[in-house]
Amino acid sequence: MTLVATSVGLLTYFLYKKMKYRSPPGPWSIPLIGHWKCPTPVVVLNNLEVVIEALVKKSADFSSRPRFFTGELFSQNGKGIVFGPYSATWKFHKKVAGKALKYYMHGEKLENMINDVCERIFERMSKEQDPFSVTDYIDKLVIHMLFNMCFARKCDLDDPDVERLLKIDTEVVETFGNGLLEDLVPAMTYVYKTQRCKRVESLLFEALSFLKKELNQHEETFDPNNIRDYTDSLLFAREEAEDKPEEASKLTEVYLVQILNDIFFAGLxxxxxxxxxxICFMIANPDFQEKCFEEIQKAIGKKRHPKATDRPNLCFTEACIMETMRMGSVVGIGVPHATICDTNVGGYDVQKDTMVFINHWALHNDSSYWKDVEKFDPYRYLTKEGKMDMKPENWMPFSAGRRVCLGEPVARTELLLIASNLLQNFRFKAPPGVTHVPGMRCPTQGTELPAFYKVVVERRTQS
Structure with missing residues (x-):
């Protein structure tokens, strides 16, 4: 009788909630169990109207992050910026991290780092005679740039520390796959963890230990009058907060390591x-590749590296990058949001603590918004005069609202500088006999990469 009464009570409560809330359309869930794929309520926003309503018009309501095993694991229980819950601490960390990033947007710091790494990578890449994987060189280029930016370390291209961190990052992505079973069955974390989970935990521990070591070494040589890199900028913020106990408590070692973790690995x-x-789209559209080169040659020539101040004269190249970010949505489904109160979106009720996903792939492939959606067309972002037009509303690789990516200004600048360096120095072609664009592979949930491919490069002559 007790079991029957409990079951009837739960069913009554379940039906009451269904009647009380006008929930978005979707399959019914089983009380206590939920849906087969997730134990918590989930809403996916698939079009511009509801995304703008949630992230911009009602940004406060949708500003937090859900508590789930993977998020807690990656953020040391919510201490980071990417997975941290919306709070005064989170807002303070985002302010500190943003201020530190702005350090690289002044002067020539960022471009000098990029140009130096490009020179060394290109010298090696130009020696390739047969078709090769350009991905390996891109990975090296980006991680060495980040090493310099975060730790002021100009390392040998085969430096073991750099190679190990790159391997850790790659293995985490591949091992994590489409998520961990522990996210679906949280109780497993207390009973028995899968081997995949244990491996991810081990890799993350190694990565965080490295970042902690770098932070400690910076503490020993820190000079507030000589800010060398991003880590020093964070230490400077901590020094400024020494006479403010409330702020100082939010900049302990574990918090600083987590901010470094977010910037370094998310940026990587x-x-x-x-x-x-x-590179894939440039190979598939050789005419656009040549047009980029002609623009770069006209604006910069071949005897100097691109600079951030060249940006107004590299509109077509930037448009190609923007179209790349639309068609190659590397984060098809963004990091989940969580509602901090009962709210509504698109005319439907959304309860507090609901997990909300933004379908960036759907935004970038909405045929009702984008003309010839499957066509690579950089002219979408340009005026008739060939200048950058207003950013399309449906173009949202960096998300929007309170959770917009704080690294967007740095990311867009560094992408333009690296891409311009690449096309200034090389012509990229498919190997003989290859006539199609590589397909897509999804090594991890929400991530979309081109299938493994090889290229042939021709070094542009210097004049």
Whole structure:
């Protein structure tokens, strides 16, 4: 009788909630169990109207992050910016991280780092005679740039520390795959963890240990009058907060390591993946590749490197990067949001603590918004005069609202500088007999990469 009464009570409560809330359309879930794929309520936003309503018009309601095993694992229980819950601490960390990033947007710091790494990578890449994987060089280029930016370390191209971190990042992505079973069955974390989960935990521990070591070494040589890199910028923020106990408590070692973790690895993955797609689309559209080169030659020539100040004269190249980010949506489904209160979107009720995904792939492939959606067309972003037009509303690789990617200004500048360097120095072609664009592979949930491919390069003559 007790079991029957409990079952009836649960069913009554379940039906009451269904009647009380006008939930978005979707399959019914089983009380206590939920859907087969997720134990918590999930809403996916697939078109511009509801995305703008949630992320911009009601940004506060949708500003947090859900608590789930993977998010807690990657952020040391919510201490980071990417997976951290919306709070005063999170807002303070985002402000500190953003201020540190702006350090690289002044003067020539960022471009000098990029140009130096490009020179060394290109010298090696130009020696390739047979078709080869350009992805390997892009990965090296991006991680060495980040090493310099975060740790002021100009390392040998085969430096073991750099190679190990790159391997860790690659293995985490491949091992994580489409998620961990522990996210679907949280109780497993207390009973028995899968081997995949244990491996991801081990890799993350190694990565965080490395970042902690770098932070400690910076602490020993820190000089507030000589800010060398991003890590020093974070230490400077901590020093400024020494006489403010409330702020100082939010900049302990574990918090600083987590901010470094977010900037370093998020910047590594998204940048290298975008450049990978960029080369693919340039190979598939040789006329556009030549038009980029002609623009670069006219604006810069061949005897100097691209600079951030060249950006207004590299509109077509930037448009090609933007179209790459639309068609090669490296983050098809963004990091999940969570509602902090009962709210609504698109005319439907969304309860507090609902997990909300933004379908960036759907936004970037909406045929009702984009003309010839399957066509690579950089002219979408240009005026008739060939200048950059207003950013299309449906173009949202960096998300929007309170959770917009804080690294967007740096990311867009570094992508343009690296892409311009690549096309200034090389012509990229498919190997003989290859006539199609590589297909897509999804090594991890929500991530889309080109299938493994090889290229042939011709070094542009210097004049």
């Amino acid at each position: 993955d998204t940048t290298k993946m975008t450049l990978d797609w960029f």
